[in-house]
Amino acid sequence: MPGAAENAYKVRERRIRDAVALKSPDRVPVVPNGPAWPARALGVKMTDVASTPEVSYKRIIAAYTGLGDIDGIQSPAYDVSTLGIQWLSRVSVPGRELPDTDLWQVNEGEIMTSDDYDLIIAEGFASWLERYYVERLPGTIEAFNRFVKTVPDALALCQEKGIVPFTPAVTTIPYEYFSGGRSLKLFLLDLFRQGDKVQAAMDAAMPVLIERARQTIRGLDLVGVWVGGWRSASEFISPRLWERFVLPYFKQMVEVVIEEGAIPVLHFDANWDRDLERLRELPPGKCVLSLDGKTDIFRAKKILGDRMCIMGDVPASLFALGTVQDVKDYCKRLLTEVGPAGFILSSGCDVPIDAKYENVRAMVEAVL
Amino acid sequence: MATTPLAQALGNLDEASVMESVRTKLDGGEAPLDILGELQAGMDIVGARFESGEYFLSELLYAADIFKLAGAPLAEGLKAAPRNNLGTIVLGTARHDIHDFGKDIVATIMRSNGIEVIDLGVDVEQQAFVDAIEQNSAQLVGISCLLTTAFDEMKQTVESIKDSGLRNRVTILVGGGPVDQACADYVGADVYCRTAQDGVSAAKKALGVS
Known part of the structure; x- marks a missing residue:
């Protein structure tokens, strides 16, 4: 890393780490x-990307980096295969299933059946998952592996520019995997009708996900x-289910x-208002809660401000409209x-995708 | 309708009791339309509990699924009965957007609340909304999206409904991940629905049955 970039990187990394430690950078x-x-x-072209x-x-x-003096990029490396990997879902891609200029989209359907919970419990999550990708999402694992090989280069390019690649990898909990594979509606019904089995499958999956997070x-x-956290948001399920199928797994992963x-950057989309208090149980000064505009970020600050750094949350609609x-x-x-x-x-x-350029720049310049 | 044990059982998400009660009532010769009314009263209890913060989407969906299963044996007997739908909604995900789970949830919950749903699916052309409103004499339209790029499609769909002279006949509801009040204003919708239950409440209000 050239000297100037190295110095800039250090300043920016310190700024981010200070914010996470609840200090004033x-x-x-x-x-x-x-x-x-x-x-x-x-x-x-979207097809090329x-x-x-x-x-x-x-x-x-x-x-x-062209916008001005940013400190980092959350995910400088990205590939659409990650969507299929983490939600066990098909993904429609521009140039393949969608017009060339469109955005990729998760094409959710019931690919995982309720019998799969039994298979996960019986044979273990790792081998089940390997077969699932090969048999039900052909091409996904190959695309993901091609992507993974490029990630170190992406991180190096960021660092050469003095920019912190803040969160280039994603971990999540079994809830997110299963809710995607089953489709959200069927998965939520599973929580009522076969909750013990779902929980046993989650418990079988969690050590595998933890080990992968460590290795990454x-x-x-x-x-x-x-x-x-996306479909595991508080707004989707009752406290009784959330306490059982969501929170304990997030705690472990964090x-x-x-x-x-x-x-750990809790990238929590949708509305988590109800359970913000519970996030106080996570280690203080170590985590970031990243919100998408659906949770009340101002209230989150009041509840969690002495416990965790908050990140966000210029809403997508504001960028676009x-x-x-x-x-x-x-x-x-x-x-x-x-x-x-x-x-x-x-x-x-x-x-x-359709954010106005000047609006994104306005966000970046707001900190100056 | 006064609360009955069957309605209460559905309100309490007691699936086994609901199924047993419907079977007993049918065997005892009760009119399917009356049984359906009790089930709909149960969904009203569920809706009220959602609005009071006791229930969440998970409970709405579970109740709607119990309703569907319990209502299946009534179908034959209801064929001869007069339609008792509160109204009709034309529902779809905006063009160029293929996300369906939010839209499907709304369809499920609307149906279990006595509203007929004409589900146009995903990636729906503007004209398809217009045609469906006309063909089904719908009073309601629901447009959903998960992409900000669909905002303009939603806006143009509303414009198409306006151009066809149907705008004053329908209440237009919008919802989905990035949708907010600003988006609803932008596209010219009547109501922004944050949740599926918001949609049911808005629909019932528009139909004058709330």
Whole structure:
């Protein structure tokens, strides 16, 4: 890493780590996220981004660093195969199932049957999963492996530019895998009708997911890692189910990530308002709660501000429909009410593909 | 309708009791339409508990599934009965968006609340919404999306409904991951639904049955 970039990297990494430790950095760090917007912003074909990991990471890094003085990028490397990997689902891809200019989309359906819970319990999750990918999602594991090989280069490119690749890998809990494979509606019914079996399958899966998280963090020497929650959000299930099928597994995963020396970024999409208090049980000053605009981030700060760093949450609709002034006003509110200490400014989940360029730049410039 | 043990059992998500009770009532010669009414009263209990924060989406879906299973044996007997739907909704995911799980959940819960659903599926053309409203004399339209790129499609769909002269006949509901009030305003919808139950409440209000 050249000297100037190395120094810039150190300053930015310190800024992020200070925010995570609930300190007041010299300024609030800004760490955008989203793999699709860079393609459209730079006029690259969606088909190329979706099919070639090298094209994807180079455009992501170029687009976000081109906005100005960012501190990091959450996921500088991205491939659509990761969606199939983590939700056990088919993915429709531009140039294949979708028009060339469209965004990739998860095509959810019942690919996993309720008998699969028995198989997971009987034969173990790792071998079941391997067969599942090969037999039911052909091509996914090959694409994912091609992508994985490119990740070190993506991280190195970030570092050469003095930018922190903050969370280039994703971990999650068995709930997310199963709810995707079964489809959300059938999975939620499973929780009522065969909860014991689902839980046994989750317990069989968890050690495998934990070991993979450990190996990924060690192998890539990660600063942080996503611990992702989407369909496991509080708004979707009752407290009784959430306490049983969601929280204990997140706790385990968070502890493992911390144990490995990385920062767990709870990438929690949808609405988690009801259970924010419960997140106080996670280790203080070690985690980031990243919200997408659906959870009340201002309330989250009040409840969790002394326990964990908050990240977010410029909403997708604001990037796409709002004006520069709207974005500036919202960011200012975030910086003063959720920041400046213990806060990282970012998009709520992804910067959407059709975000206005000037709106994304307005977010980045808001911290200056 | 006053609360009956069957309605209460569905309200309590007591699947075994609901199934047993429906069987007993049918065997005892009770009119399928009356039994259906009790099941719908059970769904009202579920809806009220959702709105009070006692139940969540998981309970709504479970109740709707019990309703569907318990209602299956009534189908034959209901063929001769007059239609008792509260109204009709044309439902679909906006063009270029293939996400269906939110839309499917809304369909399930609307049906179990006595609203007929014309489900157009995903990636729905604007004209398909217009045609379905006309053909089914629908009073309600529900458009869902998970992509911000679908906002313009939703807006154009509303425009198409307007151009066809049907806008004043329908209440348009929108919902989905990135949808918020600003999006609803942008596309020209009548109601932003944060949850499926919001959709049911808005539908019943529009139909004058809430």
